[in-house]
Amino acid sequence: MARKITIEPVTRVEGHGKVTIHLDDQGRVAQARFHVVEFRGFERFVQGRPYWEIPVLVQRLCGICPVSHHLAGAKAMDVIVGVGPGKLTPTAEKMRRLMHYGQMLQSHALHFFHLASPDLLFGFDADPKVRNIIGVAKTHKDIAVKGVLLRKFGQEIIKATAGKKIHGTGAIPGGINKSLTPEERDYFLKSPAPFNVDTMIEWAQEAVQLFKKIHRENREVIDNFAHFPSNHLSLVRKDGALDFYHGVLRAVDAEGRKILNDVDYQDYLEYIGEEVRTYSYMKFPYLKKLGKEKGWYRVGPIARLNTCDFIPSPRAQKEFEEYKAYTGGKPNNMTLHSHWARLIEMLHAAEVIKDLLNDPDILGDKLVKKGRKKHEGVGLIEAPRGTLFHHYRINEDDQVTMANLIVSTTNNNQAYNEAVRLVAETFIAGKPEITEGLLNRVEVAIRAYDPCLSCATHALGQMPLEVELYNAEGQLIDRKRK
Amino acid sequence: MPEKIKFFIDGKECLAERGQTIYEAAKANGVYIPILCHFEGLKPVGSCRICSVRVNGRWMASCTQPVTEGMMVENQTPEVEEYRKAIIEMLFVEGNHFCPTCEKSGNCELQALAYRYQIMVPRFPYLFPRKDVEAFPTFLLDHNRCVQCRRCVRAIETKDGRKIFAMKNRSGQVRINVDRKLAAKMSEEEAQKAMEICPVGAILKKEVGFKVPIGKRKYDFKPIGSEIEEKSEGVKNE
Secondary structure, three states: OOOOEEEOOOOOOOEEEEEEEEEEEOOOEEEEEEEEEOOOHHHHHHHOEEEEHHHHHHHHOOOOOOOHHHHHHHHHHHOOOOOOOOOHHHHHHHHHHHHHHHHHHHHHHHHHHHHHHHHHHHHHOOOOOOOHHHHHHHHHHHHHHHHHHHHHHHHHHHHHHHHOOOOOEEEEEEEOOOOHHHHHHHHHHHHHOOOOHHHHHHHHHHHHHHHHHHHHHHHHHHHOOOOOEEEEEEEEEOOOOOOOOOEEEEEEEOOOEEEEEOHHHHHHHHHHEEEEOOOOOOOEEEOOOOOOHHHHOOOOOHHHHHOEOOOOHHHHHHHHHHHHHHHHOOOOOOOOOHHHHHHHHHHHHHHHHHHOOOOOHHOOOOOOOOOOOOEEEEEEEOOOOOOEEEEEEEOOEEEEEEEEEEEEHHHHHHHHHHHHHHHHHHHHHOOOOOHHHHHHHHHHHHOOOOOOOOHOOOOOOOOEEEEEEOOOOEEEEEEEOO | OOOEEEEOOOEEEEEEEEOOHHHHHHHOOOOOOOOOHHHOOOOOOOOOOOEEEEEEEEEOOOOOOOOOOOOEEOOOOOOHHHHHHHHHHHHHHOOOOOOHHHOOOOHHHHHHHHHOOOOOOOOOOOOOOOOOEEEOOEEEEOOOOOOOOOHHHHHHOOOOEOEEEEEOHHHOEEEEEHHHHHHOOOOOOHHHHHHHHHOOOOOEOOOOOOOOOOOOOOOOOOOOHHHHHHHHHHHHHH
């Protein structure tokens, strides 16, 4: 008898989603789908607003990485005010980078320590009462404390650059509205340990070591869990370096061949299409060149480390070399290696923060520039969860007439379905009931990509987890909820 | 020198110049009475009623009511404060005020009043009226945020004294109307003045959004009215 299994909500991710698994008459997985069931409609209601409100308005999509939306919106508005990429004052560019790398630090720390580490430290089948951040705090106090303080450090960087830890106003069209004072800079550089940038670099390095230790001890599980080939997409700096703030669009296939060769993202519509499917509010982007079926791709830490050629900071580069060597220089397609990649990125972010803080431009007073106005602009950024697209048009009266947002989580849409399908195939195997093991593993697979569903649908919500089994006639025959 | 008038605010003895309104005299005596439609230098109209006080048991708008000898003014009593709070809340639900994305946030008098009066949750239902944004060469007029205070009507004129802003319609349909021909001739400086005179974020000079960072805005650290009260504290301390 064919069945349908629903998992709703998926926990310890940002937002509200559910999973359905359809089984055929033999109890095999016929189809697995990750549904995003929220809707918010930001693209519609920003219409009519003045363009200079956009960076402040669109960041309200999310409270986890608002800086990404703030900066992607600001980058699009830079184009509109005629101060496109590379034309900002050095102070404005570096302040924005500092804000963004502060955000990468805090968001990656939040994901690894608060959301993912319970699975890795206690195992996927541990009691959920223990397998959470409180459990980590009880049994691995030092790890929990470092996680909290790494995040706090990133948040304080955001506050110093944007005015507030969440939903600030720092980036404005054509620049920034403040620079750092020497006191603000020294707070991060010279505060007594542990709250200074050198300690954060050390701790970020330790986090990479922690993952590698867990990996050594659980190599088979981590390498084989939801391991599937895919394309990978991200921005890279023009010379191929990892860059979270700006670059050209590059995509590679599962073997590492370039399928999108360092193109200017102002023309993203030539390369990226978006498909709508009936079962989810989240769209399915794809590379037009490869079509809807084969053109889907992954974004985020794992994709970024697959597309870039090197990391421009010494400690992270060393870790990157070891990471790349593990797959013989080929793209890494192992879902749980996202954590490894994310932690290398966190280390890189901490190193870049130190470099920026030591740069005298960060104290400068040339904040804003103005050029010749345009009526259309695209802003891309590498958000913690992956490539984020913002595209706007404005009218003669400076009001927004069109907005298109493709957020990181949306870019990973098909990857969730693939990961869930693989996990379901492995763990259902004809069993008539929904097991706790299945529930846990589906969540672990989704969580590895750190989805932010509120961003993806530009929506807001809580996530319960529910699994439903449907027979071939579509009747509900089993349901489990947690 | 004319003799000063003695009167009382919440039992405190105060002195007023002859002809001063209750609001002006209170301020001179270090007592804060909230205002919104009133703007110093403009002729008061007493339309928003936020400055309401009770005098000898009767409600009065302190921005228009002159002080008389022996007046007993109730200002910071629970009843008066609650009355003002209700007015502020009604202004919020009558419009579409989304502070998080408003350029005026931190400099907005309506928002500052809401903070001062600790408006935490709405007690009246939101009306979510359909309002539009009108564009002019140097500024935008966002009707979603307009509180019909008429400050722009009173303050913004052409050099030959013609009004650029006016009111049209009545009651719930009332709205600011702009003379398009005259508005087209407004300079950047005049648009800036209009934006500054607007207590909320309804008049927005084009292309200036968010240039003042958080932490440097008027009400970022001190509640509205504290500058008047601090002056009074300073006098006491001396």
